[in-house]
């Protein structure tokens with residue numbers, strides 16, 4: 001059993017704790033958050049010790065893994081501290097706010113000989129995986145155009161940190177980075193970007209469209225929205241000269257299978273099963289990281305991939321700020 005400390009008891013802290021517990025391979029020893037009541041609430045679900053300050057968790061020699069679920073501006077500081085303390089690090093995306101910070105995290109983990117993984121979870125969503133595999137296998141032929149959308153309402157979190165660009169990087173760095181990473185996973189590096197963005201302080205909203213030219217010659221456009229009054233949703237369409245693949249989360253039906261209980265005769269009791277239970281993206285991502293920490297496998301997302309996705313986000317922000325095309 002791996003002993004884990006989860007830093008941050010907000011949205012992603014809760015997701016990580018749940019995944020470690022359900023992995024059956026890890027025990028959550030600490031949940032740390034200055035909002036102690038939140039740490040206590042999550043810690044109570046798994047028998048962990050709640051902490052207001054993560055330092056005590058880093059001092060515990062039994063803790064082998066630190067999961068960083070903190071606002072993005074804190075990623076570098078705590079990844080470096082965890083590495084110096086000799087812990088493997090799983091850090092939520094985006095890796096950091098600047099490529100320099102991201103590279104410093106990689107260097108700190110390399111020097112301490114600990115593993116570092118970044119949570120670009122889109123690579124574990126079955127529909128994105130399938131699209132990646134189709135394009136990698138050449139089933140769609142030569143890719144010409146990819147169109148991706150991701151959006152929902154403006155995120156609400158601790159101290160409104162998402163609305164502070166100095167702490168979150170804003171929509172292009174926090175949200176559209178999922179799609180930038182996916183594009184580079186499928187089609188290789190981005191060559192240049194052009195982005196337009198609208199923002200409003202009150203009520204807070206942000207919406208951006210980024211047009212990307214890949215080095216492969218493919219063109220992509222990525223639309224991101226923190227201005228959508230409906231629920232969170234996402235879609236993509238990838239077109240090649242031999243076919244296309246498309247997905248829209250608002251149109252897909254959850255897959256459910258209803259079977260009769262094996263035991264007993266007659267109508268029995270209907271038992272719903274989920275054939276996709278082993279496809280849960282966050283759980284599979286955490287299990288992959290644990291296998292990597294044990295030295296059993298290579299990571300699907302390297303920290304260098306995460307820095308490369310961040311570089312695209314930063315280029316898109318520069319383009320939106322200046323109105324210029326930005327070449328990477």
Ligand SMILES: NC(=O)c1ccc[n+]([C@@H]2O[C@H](COP(=O)([O-])OP(=O)(O)OC[C@H]3O[C@@H](n4cnc5c(N)ncnc54)[C@H](O)[C@@H]3O)[C@@H](O)[C@H]2O)c1
Pocket residue numbers: 007008009010011012013032033034035038053054069070071072074092093094119121157158174
């Ligand atoms: N992979 C995904 O799908 C996904 C989804 C949402 C967010 N994220 C990323 O996860 C990270 C966390 O986002 P969130 O939405 O969970 O934020 P959040 O605001 O819900 O949670 C962050 C928590 O960190 C706590 N915190 C602040 N300073 C701390 C410190 N020094 N030590 C310990 N805890 C501290 C806050 O009190 C808060 O509870 C961000 O980088 C975000 O971009 C990823």
